[in-house]
Amino acid sequence: MSKPHCALPAQQDDLRAQLRFSPDTGEIWLHEHRMLLVHAEAQASLRRELIDTLGMERAKGLLLRMGYASGLRDAELARPYSEQAQNDVEAFLVGPRLHALEGIVRVTPLKLEVDRGARHFHGEFLWENSWEGRWHRHQFGTHHEPVCWTQIGYACGYTSAFMGRPILYREVECVGQGDNRCRIVGQPIEAWADAAEWTRLLAPVSIAEQLIELQSEVTQLRSTLEQRSNLPAQMVGSSRSFQQACKLLQAAARGDIGVLLLGETGVGKELFARALHDMSVRREAPFVAVNCGAIPHELIESELFGVEKGAYTGAQASRAGRFERADGGTLFLDEIAELPLAAQAKLLRVLQEREVERLGSEHARKVDVRIVAATHAELAQRVKDGGFRSDLYYRLNAYQVPIPPLRERQEDISALAKNFLTKYAAIQGKKLRGFTDKAKRALLSHGWPGNIRELQNIVERGVILAPPGAWVEVEHLFMPSTGPHPPEYCPTRDGALGPGAGDPEQLLCEAVLGGGITLEQAEAMLIERAVDRARGNLSAAARLLGITRPQLAYRLKRLHEADATPAAAHP
Ligand SMILES: [Zn+2]
Numbered sequence: 001m002s003k004p005h006c007a008l009p010a011q012q013d014d015l016r017a018q019l020r021f022s023p024d025t026g027e028i029w030l031h032e033h034r035m036l037l038v039h040a041e042a043q044a045s046l047r048r049e050l051i052d053t054l055g056m057e058r059a060k061g062l063l064l065r066m067g068y069a070s071g072l073r074d075a076e077l078a079r080p081y082s083e084q085a086q087n088d089v090e091a092f093l094v095g096p097r098l099h100a101l102e103g104i105v106r107v108t109p110l111k112l113e114v115d116r117g118a119r120h121f122h123g124e125f126l127w128e129n130s131w132e133g134r135w136h137r138h139q140f141g142t143h144h145e146p147v148c149w150t151q152i153g154y155a156c157g158y159t160s161a162f163m164g165r166p167i168l169y170r171e172v173e174c175v176g177q178g179d180n181r182c183r184i185v186g187q188p189i190e191a192w193a194d195a196a197e198w199t200r201l202l203a204p205v206s207i208a209e210q211l212i213e214l215q216s217e218v219t220q221l222r223s224t225l226e227q228r229s230n231l232p233a234q235m236v237g238s239s240r241s242f243q244q245a246c247k248l249l250q251a252a253a254r255g256d257i258g259v260l261l262l263g264e265t266g267v268g269k270e271l272f273a274r275a276l277h278d279m280s281v282r283r284e285a286p287f288v289a290v291n292c293g294a295i296p297h298e299l300i301e302s303e304l305f306g307v308e309k310g311a312y313t314g315a316q317a318s319r320a321g322r323f324e325r326a327d328g329g330t331l332f333l334d335e336i337a338e339l340p341l342a343a344q345a346k347l348l349r350v351l352q353e354r355e356v357e358r359l360g361s362e363h364a365r366k367v368d369v370r371i372v373a374a375t376h377a378e379l380a381q382r383v384k385d386g387g388f389r390s391d392l393y394y395r396l397n398a399y400q401v402p403i404p405p406l407r408e409r410q411e412d413i414s415a416l417a418k419n420f421l422t423k424y425a426a427i428q429g430k431k432l433r434g435f436t437d438k439a440k441r442a443l444l445s446h447g448w449p450g451n452i453r454e455l456q457n458i459v460e461r462g463v464i465l466a467p468p469g470a471w472v473e474v475e476h477l478f479m480p481s482t483g484p485h486p487p488e489y490c491p492t493r494d495g496a497l498g499p500g501a502g503d504p505e506q507l508l509c510e511a512v513l514g515g516g517i518t519l520e521q522a523e524a525m526l527i528e529r530a531v532d533r534a535r536g537n538l539s540a541a542a543r544l545l546g547i548t549r550p551q552l553a554y555r556l557k558r559l560h561e562a563d564a565t566p567a568a569a570h571p
Contacts, residue, residue, distance in 0.1 A: 065202060256281075290331070526545070
């Protein structure tokens with residue numbers, strides 16, 4: 001049996017005769033379609049650039065669609081010829097001939113069943129001199145899968161238009177993946193197991209839209225960064241006391257003086273310290289923060305000043321301290337009042353000599369560090385009591401910046417709360433409409449003993465609990481009470497939180513066992529107590545309960561839902 005592509009030379013000539021060069025008008029025509037004669041090499045560079053800029057997957061989709069469009073056009077072009085054809089096979093073969101005539105690839109049918117009446121198609125073709133496969137291999141080396149994407153797109157477009165139903169082709173061999181030739185198989189889309197992937201590739205995606213989205217994201221991030229070099233975005237506030245503190249900080253940032261930040265827990269001392277660093281000439285160097293109250297006394301010296309291998313049992317490797325790590329930058333010593341006396345003496349020496357000796361080392365290292373210390377304690381009183389060295393105190397206390405508590409910044413609460421809402425809604429990927437008026441009032445009337453940190457945690461909880469698209473209500477912010485008396489946030493004179501109770505655990509057990517409350521209620525109370533004790537900090541509360549933060553968030557949400565729908569009781 002003779003190969004179909006060798007037959008019908010008259011038709012082949014017919015097609016060729018339809019090709020007209022019209023250099024006078026600057027046009028090339030194939031029948032009534034305008035064509036282009038382009039350099040294969042130029043076309044290959046375009047293909048390469050598409051892959052380089054968009055990535056292999058996107059480029060693949062784009063090239064498939066380009067080929068598909070070309071196949072569709074050729075199906076139109078072929079129609080008058082195929083109408084004159086003796087049978088469906090002959091009619092179909094106009095397409096492969098056009099593909100060859102256009103200089104893309106030589107097509108030889110290996111197996112071809114076409115019956116337009118029965119809507120049946122199955123085709124297998126040999127591709128030789130494949131333009132695309134060769135260039136791909138030339139430019140990118142051997143690929144792990146077939147690469148003649150434009151050509152496959154063409155075959156799909158042409159055959160689908162010819163058959164009036166989606167026909168999908170795949171390359172089973174390809175020179176681009178190291179085979180000696182390309183071979184393709186085409187059949188109706190339903191016959192392919194992985195049709196979905198190809199359908200996806202054939203659907204155009206708006207890269208422009210994605211780019212615009214990314215661009216606006218970059219702009220937003222950039223503005224956040226720019227704000228950082230002035231005052232951090234979180235340092236929101238127009239109240240006089242806050243503005244005064246900011247002015248003091250900005251003035252200090254122009255020089256290199258050591259700064260002592262004073263303020264209650266949660267007022268944002270670390271934020272101030274970081275802002276000072278970011279506004280200073282040291283901003284490119286490291287900012288290192290140490291919470292002196294959070295490090296065990298026996299480890300604080302090695303933490304701050306570093307340690308040489310073997311300095312003490314357990315010192316298995318030499319390690320730089322925070323001073324060395326902050327070299328050239330700023331070292332923030334939070335809760336400085338908690339520093340043990342021995343470490344205070346050593347710190348004073350480092351500040352005087354401007355050099356640090358690691359534990360177990362005789363060798364002093366020069367360090368250039370700006371010290372920002374912070375305390376919520378009355379440091380002067382500590383000095384009087386003998387708990388803090390007076391010489392170190394005077395050294396650290398060169399420039400004081402008192403940071404006001406949140407209750408003295410009433411007019412800033414709304415702006416801060418809104419800021420946190422935006423932040424946590426973004427983190428949770430939740431769209432919220434804002435605070436209800438009642439919630440706003442509750443925020444304003446709260447005492448905020450935990451200051452900004454407490455506000456932050458409460459708003460975070462509100463964002464977790466509020467349903468998507470809804471308003472944040474007062475119940476989302478403050479836990480509804482399940483017990484007879486809600487534990488109030490009321491700071492006592494020594495800063496501790498009330499209410500004072502004898503032995504709540506004992507009482508709880510008695511209440512459950514005596515049938516006074518259910519286990520669910522006990523759990524709710526326990527969670528509530530933990531959240532209160534952690535001053536609204538969910539991570540800390542979760543630690544108290546020995547569960548993870550997501551577990552706690554889940555339980556809070558469940559509790560809240562149970563509270564909101566009392567009718568939906570358990571069976
Ligand atoms: Zn190929």
